[in-house]
Amino acid sequence: PTFTGLQVGSLDVQSSSFDESDPLGEVGVGVKYGVTSNLTLDFTYNPDFSQIESDRPQVEVNQRFALxxxxxxxxxxxxxxxxxxxxxxxxxHTRTIVDPRYGGKLxxxxxxxxxxxxxxxxxxxxRLDDVSAPSFGRTAQSFIGRLRYDLYGDSYVGAIATAREFGDDYNRVGGVxxxxxxxxxxxxxxxxVGSEHRDS
Structure with a gap:
């Protein structure tokens, strides 16, 4: 489990006093459970990634493609x-999941x-600046499903499906x-692979 606290303060120049906001706190938890000796269930709620190494800087100016x-x-x-x-x-590409409220994995x-x-x-x-936007405060749901059947040696056949839903918009991919x-x-x-996309 993790606990993160935050309190912001500012100096009032006219009164020379220090004004502090109410303290905020967030609790997170991660659970790993062995369903069988070969099958594992992971669950996380409000995970804390603050200790993760920062990304290496990349040039973002005049790029026609996403970094x-x-x-x-x-x-x-x-x-x-x-x-x-x-x-x-x-x-x-799980980096498209920026700030997960919860996540589960089998x-x-x-x-x-x-x-x-x-x-x-x-x-x-x-998290939008425009509070009147229809998607303000909404969350995006992500799903990935994968099956792979071993044939012989390192030979196999498999199938995969992914989906990301945000309001009325979505991106779905399926393949074998x-x-x-x-x-x-x-x-x-x-x-x-086949895909379906909607972006309003």
Whole structure:
């Protein structure tokens, strides 16, 4: 469990007094539970990432594409290999989840099937300057689901689905992938993906 406290003060020049705001506090908790010897459930509420190493600076001026920052938060790093596909294409980027109110994750194996399920509720998108905006104060929901069935050796077939919902807007991705070992030196990998997007 974690506890974070904050109190802000300012000096009143005219009265030479120091005015302090009411103290604020936030409590966070993280739980890890072994469902079976090969299946783990993780849950976090209001996680504290203040001790995570800062991102390396990148030039943001005159860029036509979004900058990529690698994931460094332990809750998102653990088990992330389960959500990778057979090709270098990365369908999961958890850095889009900025300030999760809560997050849950189920990862592991059931027989020959690798399972990964992830959900999170992100408070950051609803922090807007315009209080009259329809999305002010709302949260974004994220979901990732992954199944991978082992065939032989390091060969497998799998499926993945991701979704991010924020109000009436959404981004959804679904795909199938696989890897087939052809002897000692050759292998064939494939990935087929479809997506649906709405941004009002």
């Amino acid at each position: 990529f920052y690698s994931e460094q938060r332990p809750f998102f790093l653990e088990g992330q290999e389960i959500f990778r596909s057979a090709t270098p294409t990365n369908l999961v 990862t592991g194996k059931i027989g020959r099937t690798t399972v990964g399920v992830f959900v999170a509720d992100d408070e950051a998108p609803g 992938d696989g890897r087939f070992r052809l002897g000692r030196t050759h292998a064939v990998s494939f990935l087929a």
